[in-house]
């Protein structure tokens with residue numbers, strides 16, 4: 739029991755240090771999630787990532803194969819960060 743708590747605390751401290759070392763990036767990821775997290779669960783799901791992509795490259799004004807490719811590439815870049823493969827992107831995953 740005590741070992742588990744110590745391990746948990748260590749993970750917390752290690753995580754905090756890692757976050758501190760990349761503060762700029764972590765803040766950017768936090769803002770990305772905050773702005774695009776429509777259902778407020780603190781993560782970005784497939785619908786929210788798609789909305790984010792379409793905000794960057796609106797299909798209404800940027801149609802055609804080239805822009806379809808750009809949207810697919812951007813979405814793929816986001817999903818490459820889904821490290822635990824749960825289909826949702828956390829701030830921690832985006833900050834890496």
Ligand SMILES: [Ca+2]
Nearest residue numbers: 775777779781
């Ligand atoms: Ca969400």
Ligand SMILES: [Ca+2]
Nearest residue numbers: 820822824826
């Ligand atoms: Ca994930």
